[in-house]
Amino acid sequence: MVLSVVLSLPCIFIFIFFIVISQKRKLAAPPGPPSLPLIGNLHQLHHSSPHRSLWQLAKRYGPLMSLRLASVQTLVVSSAQVAKEILKTHDLNFGTRPAFVGPRKLSYNGLDLGFAPYGPCWRELKKLCMIHLFSAHRVQSFRSVREDEVAQMLRKLSEQEASGTVVNLTEILMSFTSSLICRIAFGKKKYVDEYEEVVEKGKRRSRLQVMLNEAQALLTEFFFSDYFPLLGWVDWLTGKRQRLEKTFKELDAFYERVILEHMDSAMAKDGDDEKEVQDIIDIFLQLLRDRSLSFHFTVDHIKAVLMNIFIAGTDPPSATIVWAMTALLNNGEVMRKVQGEVRSLFGEKDFINEDDVERLPYLKAVVKETLRLFPPSPLLLPREAIERCSIEGYEIEAKTLVYVNAWAIARDPENWEKPLEFCPERFLGSEMELKGKEFEVLPFGSGRRMCPAKHMGMVNVELSLANLLHSFDWEVDPGSDREDMLDTEVKPGITMHKKTDLYLVPKKRTT
Numbered sequence: 001m002v003l004s005v006v007l008s009l010p011c012i013f014i015f016i017f018f019i020v021i022s023q024k025r026k027l028a029a030p031p032g033p034p035s036l037p038l039i040g041n042l043h044q045l046h047h048s049s050p051h052r053s054l055w056q057l058a059k060r061y062g063p064l065m066s067l068r069l070a071s072v073q074t075l076v077v078s079s080a081q082v083a084k085e086i087l088k089t090h091d092l093n094f095g096t097r098p099a100f101v102g103p104r105k106l107s108y109n110g111l112d113l114g115f116a117p118y119g120p121c122w123r124e125l126k127k128l129c130m131i132h133l134f135s136a137h138r139v140q141s142f143r144s145v146r147e148d149e150v151a152q153m154l155r156k157l158s159e160q161e162a163s164g165t166v167v168n169l170t171e172i173l174m175s176f177t178s179s180l181i182c183r184i185a186f187g188k189k190k191y192v193d194e195y196e197e198v199v200e201k202g203k204r205r206s207r208l209q210v211m212l213n214e215a216q217a218l219l220t221e222f223f224f225s226d227y228f229p230l231l232g233w234v235d236w237l238t239g240k241r242q243r244l245e246k247t248f249k250e251l252d253a254f255y256e257r258v259i260l261e262h263m264d265s266a267m268a269k270d271g272d273d274e275k276e277v278q279d280i281i282d283i284f285l286q287l288l289r290d291r292s293l294s295f296h297f298t299v300d301h302i303k304a305v306l307m308n309i310f311i312a313g314t315d316p317p318s319a320t321i322v323w324a325m326t327a328l329l330n331n332g333e334v335m336r337k338v339q340g341e342v343r344s345l346f347g348e349k350d351f352i353n354e355d356d357v358e359r360l361p362y363l364k365a366v367v368k369e370t371l372r373l374f375p376p377s378p379l380l381l382p383r384e385a386i387e388r389c390s391i392e393g394y395e396i397e398a399k400t401l402v403y404v405n406a407w408a409i410a411r412d413p414e415n416w417e418k419p420l421e422f423c424p425e426r427f428l429g430s431e432m433e434l435k436g437k438e439f440e441v442l443p444f445g446s447g448r449r450m451c452p453a454k455h456m457g458m459v460n461v462e463l464s465l466a467n468l469l470h471s472f473d474w475e476v477d478p479g480s481d482r483e484d485m486l487d488t489e490v491k492p493g494i495t496m497h498k499k500t501d502l503y504l505v506p507k508k509r510t511t
């Protein structure tokens with residue numbers, strides 16, 4: 001007995017030695033605020049501006065901060081240097097998205113581009129979309145549609161100006177971007193009009209727009225199933241899951257109808273009468289017929305990507321133009337300068353086209369500065385760690401949820417002089433093209449999951465802003481509170497929209 005104890009002692013010592021060593025080697029988690037039982041740090045996130053509360057916390061706990069959102073371990077990145085680590089050095093490991101209930105349902109269980117998990121199917125779909133939907137050539141093919149929609153918006157504004165009406169520019173821009181996307185995606189605007197419904201006497205609204213607003217809200221809605229898996233039933237009790245199912249069914253029926261109509265008209269034409277501008281459904285249906293694709297591309301993939309295109313294609317561009325107009329009205333000197341540029345070059349013209357925009361460096365700098373201070377996705381889209389890894393000497397567990405606070409990084413005094421000032425001059429003559437290479441300003445994200453439609457988004461914003469500034473002088477509605485009108489409070493949602501709609505008085509240009 002004594003002998004066996006003596007013989008086993010070295011083994012016990014070796015075992016303890018290895019445990020101590022491995023404990024020592026285990027790196028610490030990044031610092032973060034203390035959390036409460038069950039809810040963790042959920043109470044510390046502001047409902048409409050989580051990017052602001054996270055920035056306040058990061059000032060105390062650093063640019064790589066741990067939080068616990070109920071059961072979900074979360075990492076928040078708030079400096080350009082750490083963003084580079086996550087989005088470049090470790091991009092592959094952080095290239096997936098969390099499977100939250102809302103996005104999962106609306107993306108047909110991850111068959112889309114924006115919310116799908118990283119993997120071979122996502123890679124193939126991304127390749128296909130980059131070639132067929134978002135290439136410079138394809139964006140150029142939609143030029144006539146874009147210019148026509150901007151011209152229609154200007155006509156509407158001129159009519160309202162002539163009748164002396166105050167315009168809700170936020171609403172006009174939302175309707176402009178959704179009509180534009182409708183034409184790009186389906187070839188026609190008729191779907192917006194057909195889906196109109198009467199809200200009250202004399203007032204109509206687009207049912208399609210309501211469905212999309214609801215889908216947008218559901219993508220960021222708080223579901224108990226995501227944070228308290230055992231309490232998933234509460235989402236049914238509160239009616240949120242039913243809301244999600246209803247919106248999904250309604251959108252699905254809409255996509256189904258549009259796809260079938262495209263299939264019918266393609267058959268009627270027998271394929272030999274090519275459309276002047278192929279819309280996105282035409283392109284997808286052609287790909288569906290093409291059996292040479294390296295993955296099983298289905299109608300559900302088309303519907304899932306349509307959801308991405310609709311939500312990402314309408315909200316971020318319209319929000320950006322509203323923020324640009326707000327910033328310009330708050331900075332009279334910049335407004336004078338940018339209008340001076342547009343009008344001195346093209347004063348005699350009625351319309352600024354896309355070639356003209358290329359000759360407007362100050363306008364382009366205004367758009368970049370707007371995206372620096374008001375990125376439509378202040379926390380980008382959430383990512384998730386695929387495997388355990390170490391960042392800046394800290395241990396990050398697999399499945400950790402990751403938010404990159406692009407809003408805070410672009411206001412960091414370490415990177416920017418007078419960061420809170422709206423100063424487009426900082427982009428004049430600079431090489432910064434917002435392509436995800438400069439980590440101090442990331443409105444389109446960076447790395448594998450960067451926005452694939454940056455070019456399309458920028459062209460929409462620059463063209464419409466140039467024309468709004470060229471055709472009209474703008475004043476705040478005298479009947480509204482100027483401070484409210486020009487404040488920078490935000491609405492909750494996946495896109496950072498200005499809280500109060502922008503009510504302005506347009507005056508036809510006289511100079």
Ligand code: HEM
Nearest residue numbers: 113114312313316377380381444445446449450451453457
């Ligand atoms: C001003 C315009 C726009 C801005 C500021 C913007 C910004 C962003 C951002 C920040 C992301 C997340 C990137 C990341 O996680 O690193 C994103 C993703 C995405 N955007 Fe955009 N976007 C714009 C316009 C558009 C347009 C017009 C479309 C399509 C018609 C579009 C389609 C997408 C898609 C599909 C994704 C998901 C990419 C993926 O997960 O792989 N975006 N966008």
